Amino acid sequence: MPDYAKTKKPDVKLVILGDMNVGKTSLLHRYMERTFKDTISTVGGAFFLKQWGPYNISIWDTAGREQFHGLGSMYCRGAAAVILTYDVTKWQSLVELENRFVSLTDTANSDCIFAIVGNKADLTDTRAFAVEPEENGTEEKEQGPRASSSPAAPPKGHKQVSREDAVALYSRILQYKLLAEETCLPAERMCFETSAKTGYNVDLLFETLFSMVLPSIRRKEAQSDSPTVDLEECREVKGAKPGCCT
């Protein structure tokens, strides 16, 4: 792994949750490596460090299997953003989000933001399908019948989860969190339909979230005003400081 950043301390944490086989690892892989490839079922979890401007963002990929479910709340502890992922062709995957995964986020930061992401949009959506894949990956396993990868054939997958369902879930999550919908980020901005296979909306998803968690990073920085001076820290603090009169 060519990440020297590994030894650096991450500034902020993002966690991807969701049922097994919805494509969490593929999503992250598409974003980090710009490719789509066969992934095996994730064991336990994995994490990546993403350099975003001067910040290190750690992105945790979790295991969707029931067996590792108990670890979820540990991964979520202190998270600034949680990506709840479902499969647009599987109604059950959305149901599982509500049943099993939302409660895991209790340990996340109080100001944690949530994104609902319907993956595998290329199977149902012509727009997502039409995105020119950067690399023709082999077909993912256990997806049942799926469209041929030739562009001539339109996607035939049956869409089981509509965007409205995701939006409704988002507002139920806010209710569960006892948050007033007006004070939170609107559902339209927080519900995505993506395709890890074609790359549709993937960058949009991550970059939107990164830009949303930046305030969280800044606040954390302001709080951690430790008396120890970190000589290696060469971040320009000036920009963050407000003027004397404000």
Added chain:
Amino acid sequence: MSVKAFELVPAVERDLLMGDKARINIECIECCGKHLYVGTNDCFIHHFLLEEHTTPKGKLAFSAQKLLHKYLGLKKPVNELKAASALERLIVLCDNSVTVVDMVNLEPVSSGGARIKGVVSFCLNENPVNGDPFCVELGVIATKRRTVQIYMVYEDRVQLFKEVSTPEQPCAVCLDGYFLCLALSTQYMILNYSTGASQDLFPYDSEEKKPIVKRIGREEFLLAAPGGLGMFATAEGVSQRAPVNWSESVLGAAVCFPYVLALDEGFVTVHSMLDQQLKQTLSFRDGHILQDFEGKVVLASTKGVYVLVPLPLERQIQDLLTGHRVEEALTLAEGARRNIPKDKFQIMHRRILQQAGFIQFGQLQFLEAKEHFRKGQLDVRELISLYPLLLPSTSSFTRCHPPLHEFADLNQLAQGDPEKVQRCKLFLISYLREARSTEGANGCREDVDTALLKLYAEASHESLLDLLASENACLLADSAPWLEKHHKYFALGLLYRYNSQDDAALQLWVKVVNGDLQDSTRADLFDYIVDFLSFCPNLDLVWKYAEWALQRDQKVGVQIFTRRAVSDDQTDQMNPDAIIEYLHKYQQATVLYLEHLVLERRLQKEKFHTHLAVLYLDKVLGLLSQSPTLTQEVTEAREQLQNLLKESNLYRVQLLLGKLQESELLLERATLHGKLEEHDKALHILVHQLKDFPAAEAYCLWASASRNQEHRQRLFHLLLGVYLDSDAPGDEHTVAAVDLLNRHAGMFDATQVLCLLPEGWSLQLLRPFLSGALRGAMHARRTSQVALGLARSENLLLKHDRLKYRGGPVVVSEKKGCQLCHNTFTEPDCVCLPGGVPVHTHCAAQRARDSPRKRQSTNPSNHT
């Protein structure tokens, strides 16, 4: 993917422990420095001294010497042993009670004070908060339900410090600072025994599978998780590292940075904490205990004890590098940063980066290689030395030992593939260019620049000339043969020049121009040489090569002198006189040089002007004497001559006139007469001999160009006179006279002209002239009237102003007092002070007398 990170070395053989007693098993071990304690199921503690030594084959081996064994007398297995080396005590758990024994003689200390009863399991706090060095903190799981106790163990006593209750029955414990990391029956949790705050970690069924709780560092624990995972958790309940993937049947875990080792039924697996990858698998059957003691990993079966010796980090990294696994090697090195002294780490890290760079270089991954070379601060010469013949023979460089790479040279690396060689060379060019612009080339600039020069020359790279023209440290002795070999003579000349050997440079260039050497770098090399000579400060050199340049091309060659700043100093070799004398062999060059002096520099010296005029004249005469005459060239040459004659006032007119006397160059003669103010002669030539009337008119204008109107009028009248001269009557003259009058009506005094003109001329003929003259006269009259009017009005205005400034009437009456004496006026006589104040005449006179200036001069007697 595998690395050899650990080596399994037997430490205590079976027969040393239990001989052939089959039912005796090892229950627990403790290792403290060289001391190894083994607890068995028959209630014995064995004490060994473990000596490390190297076999003749270079392998590490242990020899165990049994010091003591002690029966605790309980017929129960010894469950746990922990050494407290500062107290020289061994803490023993046997039959649910903790006893403290002496480390050396294994005798229980003092009385019953040093004993804890009802203990299921205990752990030592390796990061205690209390700070008392003669006290050890124990975390104890008591037989009492749902309770964890903290004890302080002193040399001779044990003291209960704290008791905390847990929500479920604990079955494993680990302690760090105030934090207890507990495995409960259904989950793991962190408990702060000081504040009582707790933090759930994750569920785990401890009844089903043995939990593992292992402190791996400050406030960080490693826990066995469902699905055979090794989870990392901090005291805050956060996972900072991704989990490692063990097998479901994991029995024990140990940490030896940067590795996590786990024991299961058949294997010891080694994962890296840095990238969570499985690095090594050692087959080991009947494994029973895996523990780390101060960095030493000890593995035990029920019958024997082994040590997992970590291979030195450098060795592991070298293995990885040998396998071309650059990223892993670097990750490993970076991960070890904290465990190695900074300066040592930096040296090691640099070397690894350099090696990594060379591996990538060998794979032609130049971008990555460059990055690693840069980060590793590679001595550029290491890279240059790969390329045969690039380093100067005088370079003191020797390759680093041990070598950073396996390549002898580029040819071996590329295996004779010319394309690869080419790519490597291009890479080196770009690398050296960057090195030059940064600090990278410090201390070996000569080597770098020379190598770059050679590469450029070989590749006919356009930057070769830039390199030589800018500041560089190319070694002449080493570069010259190379440049010659590649026929870069122009570049070699530049190098000579840079090394202040201008003569050598010129010699070489002259040879190229002469065709003795072939180098097509510059098609205009001759011009270049001339240009070079034109500002070369070494005059000997200039004289030496000027001859050659002039012989080759006078026109270009003369630029050597024309581009030079003119020196007026007569002692200077480069003063114009000396140059002209030098150039006398080369007529064209002389002309060009004089033109430069006279026309461009505008040097006001009679000598040059006359010389140039004579040369021009000679040229014209020469051309005219040829037959057939080349009209075009003659015209051009005459124009040059005429221009000079007209423009310049410095040449010796008589001399030229004498030369011209015999020739047919009438126009020139007229001009020369003009210069002598002999206008009648000039006009006579123009009108009668040349019969060129426009030229005559032009002459009038030219000859009066810088003079006043009257002079011009005089010339025109002269011309008119010549036209009307009855000695040489002719129609054409009459026509010319009429044309002249009609065209230049303004130039003549009409009354004079009318007197001159013959009676017979018709009015119609002179109509334009007359109307022009009339108009001119009218205009002059009107203009002067306007001027008169304007002058009058101006005069009036001035008068008005004068009156205005003189002010109003001064009123004097008997009632008004004088400002000076304050008496009234008795007479109308008065003096007006500035501002119109009337005062008595005598008062004014008095005042004038009393003014300070006056007083000084009139009263000198005051001094006495």
